[in-house]
Amino acid sequence: MQPTPLSTASDIAANRRVWTFVERHGLLLVGISPIVANLIGSAFNILYNQQQIWPILSVAQRERFDLCWQLFNLLVYPIAVACWAAPLVWLRSTHRALLVGDKVEESTLVSAQRLVINLPWWILIVAGVSWFICIPVFPAALAMVPGKLSPVVVGHLITSFVTASLIAITHSFFAVELVSQRALYPVFFRQTSMANVPGAVPLSITARGILWALSAVVSPIVSLVLILLVQDPQHHSPAFGLAVGVVAIAFGLTTAWMLSKLIAVPVRQLRDASMRVSDGDLDVRVNLQRADDFGPLIEGFNTMVQGLQERERLQETFGRHVGQEAARQILQQGEGLVGNEQEITVMFVDVRNFTAHSSTHSPQEVVSALNIFFRLAVETIESHGGMVNKFLGDGFMALFGIGTQQTNHAFQAVRAAQQLFQSLEIVSEELEQVGWPGLQIGVGINTGSAIVGSIGSPKRLEYTAIGDTVNVASRVESLTKTLGHSLLITENTRHYLPEELSCIPVPPQTVKGKGEPLRISAIAEK
Template sequence: MPDFQDRPSASSGPQWSFLQRHGLLFVCTSPLVANAIGSLFNVLYNRNQIFPLLSDAQRIRFDDCVLWFNVLIYPIAVLCFVLPLLWVRPVYRDLLAGKPVAAELHQKVQRVVVNLPWWFLLVASLGWLSCIPVFITSLYVLPEPLQGIVIAHLITSFLIAAMIAVTHSFFAVELAIQHAVFPVVFYSENQTNQTMPASVPGIIPLNITLRGALWTVSSVVSPIISLVLILLLPDDENLAPRFAVAVGLVAIAFGFATSWMLGKLVVRPVQQLRRAAAEVAAGNLDTHIHLLCADEFGHLINSFNSMVEGLRQREHLQQTFGRHVGQEAARQIIRQGDRLTGREQVITVMFVDVRNFTQYSSEHSPSEVVSALNVFFREAVECVESNGGMVNKFLGDGFMAIFGVGANTERHAQNAVDSALALRNCVQQSSSIFQDAGWDDLQIGIGINTGPAVVGSIGSPKRQEYTAIGDTVNVAARVEAATKLAGHNLLITESTQSVLADPSAWIPLPPQLVKGKTTPLRLFAAKHDP
């Protein structure tokens, strides 16, 4: 089965990767790089653009604010982000160990994990943006007047740092959760009944539109706003060009990083859906996508897997159904639906009967009779279906086959004759098989007729049968019965003989009067009958 996603082996329990075993730690550390770069930019900007504008007392107060923020506010923000992970950790460890978890608790953990990127976005945004009022207020309460340009620089500094850190960290957290945590909290040995992230109630998935907006903010809007703010503000130290270059380089680097993360979150599901669709189009209905997503792609993957499962069940039903009515009949019935309809068309009908069946049945047990018939019917069905026909019904010790229905509407008379010849040869060559079944001298009679008949589902709305009805069918049955008196085990009617590729290979017999007919039938037998 094409998997389209690396998953732990279920042969002897889940085999978790290093990333999955330490998934919560990986999620905790995923925002570090973006926040570190945002903090570095913030520190450099403050030292070079804001410090020259401050008095000595304001500089001391500014350093105090930085100290208390690093000692108090940042740890609180980190703790707020980590609290849900600490709550999830015991359940996560149980899942890693393969221990059972209560369904309600498991669903809560899944909901918390899916919504975790939004929780980080809220905590990080409050942490960064709270710097603006705190720093401005702490400087404003000092006796020295606070210049308006300092306030503008402070707002610029923290806004740029926040946009750099928060948006990129959001994608990093989401990607870390999807790769490291989802495989554990959504693991199921039964893949068809697996809970998918997009199906968890109470989640707030990031749709493609919002993800595109965040990508635009992180890769386009943030750098442009940053450059505009830097260039518009007064620059007594002439450092604006230097910061503009720094912002540009950071924007380029983060743009590539964001595009890579967005590719993992968006392009990857598209590629897997494309490959899976190609597999299904090629006839592989064992395809299943195991990629765990909580956005629209999650719903799309769920729908795709459900569609393939429905196709697989329909194929299984058709194959199971086809073993009872024939594969071609099953396809016709499914295509036709519940309608009680029939269509008149020219077909070829073949009846086959086993000789001396009554005597054999009286000398053997029912189980032995059934076993012997199954051997014969197995060979007969193969001969019929390999020549484009379908065995329409079994008639105790014989069967009725139809040629010219469905996709095989060409040369149906020739196909029926080829099938009959193949079946006759098969019976002769398989005599040892039938002898092992206690049937020392199995003989058959075959009658074939070509003509118009009504083919389709016939019966009541509660019980239907796919078959052929008409005089053509009745005549074929009478021709098979005539083989007992004619001395030939294969007879065809004139309507069949006249459309064969080589009509001269069949010799006419004296006209035969059959039951239900007022005029004798012209029948033909093969020139080289055994």
């Protein structure tokens, strides 16, 4: 059982018992994986010989035929088995070391990885030579028997061996590849990538299609054509030809099933994973080890998702420092000095009596109180569509209407300020516990045009707003200390507010930087 492609750590842990068995006996499982295909191919070959060839042989030819297949099985098959087992035996020490976590020399590990990927080709060579050598050997052995060897016998022998070999060889290839992927790849490529292993020749999708065609298309067609070409009216049975076609087609379908496991499974898993990513799940990974065309694709997909996850984490961390909206704006603008003129509302907030309180309390107590206040302020400002742009020691500057088509940002700023005053009462007990009961603030709000964006030098940028609108908002906040009102707004802001919002007229005030007195209004804190 293989872990699901979208499995989490807990899913994989739940499957460890099964995987441990498969991994520990992986070499044995790979070694026996081609047996079934070759046994069925041999059974087909024997049945064909008994039905089609044995009846048309002479007594002497039958004796030679029996002697030939006995010697062949005694000599060639053991050699073929030894050739197939040799690389598996060589892999045993490396396999065992990797299972127990021992360190393996780099050159040895690379050689083992290359061999694991190339195992399907090795069984293709071993099985191919073992089967196709029968084609010249058996006719030659029968030709040495006194008497004429009928061309029909030769034709049937070729038909028998070609059909059986195509079935056995292609199925052996796919069987070894499937079992290797499940049993050996997780062991030999647990810490390394399968991409670009020197000397490895993974089967491409195109080559896989060709092999499938050999088993599912060429094999049955060739078998039936050869049977038709070597018909013997005295011994030919149409039913046997039909049986040959059915058997060949059945094996072709089996090959198609194995091919679907090798191609459809990774395609489906990549599709499901991409859908989960589109839904916002960046923890998904495709846990498949493939050395073919899907290997780089899967590795690239996982790298991409990891990059997206890192980007989200970076944006989240970045947003904690500059504000989520500012982070989005900066990422959209990219690098460089960028500033655009926008109609915004600027809010300045200042904590009252900060200097006096700091002189009688420890820095830790002061910071604890400010953290409570700033946490409350950020939540309140952002809940009304604004962003805290910068902290100013004992206060902060907030911007409303940044990067949006929002036309009611002035009203949202006023509502945020009123809620901020109300929320201070909610956290009054927390503030009292850290030594600052009755913390008071002053708020100044102004609306107008400002340059908003990344401003500074190429080596050090700051996302902020600059302009007379910002300066006036700061001056208005300073007036709260002398006018006896904690929330003041300019006439520009008042212009955007609904008529039903009650404002308290305040005499025009002269502020630094403005030649004419500034028209302002006070708003109730609740």
